[in-house]
Amino acid sequence: MEQRRGAACVWCAAALQPGIDDVDLGARRATATGPAWFPRGCRLCCYGREER
16 A cells, blocks of 8 residues: 555665655556555665666
8 A cells, every 4th residue: 555655665664754765656547457556765766777
């Protein structure tokens, strides 16, 4: 639930402070098959990993 509302990293589930230590990945609108969600990642997961 925390990841869906943007309060935790979508990859490692670390708690985030939106607007302070997160990377906003862009809101996803609700669809016929799922609710809206607001993915965010921690800086380590977004910038600290090697590209594959």
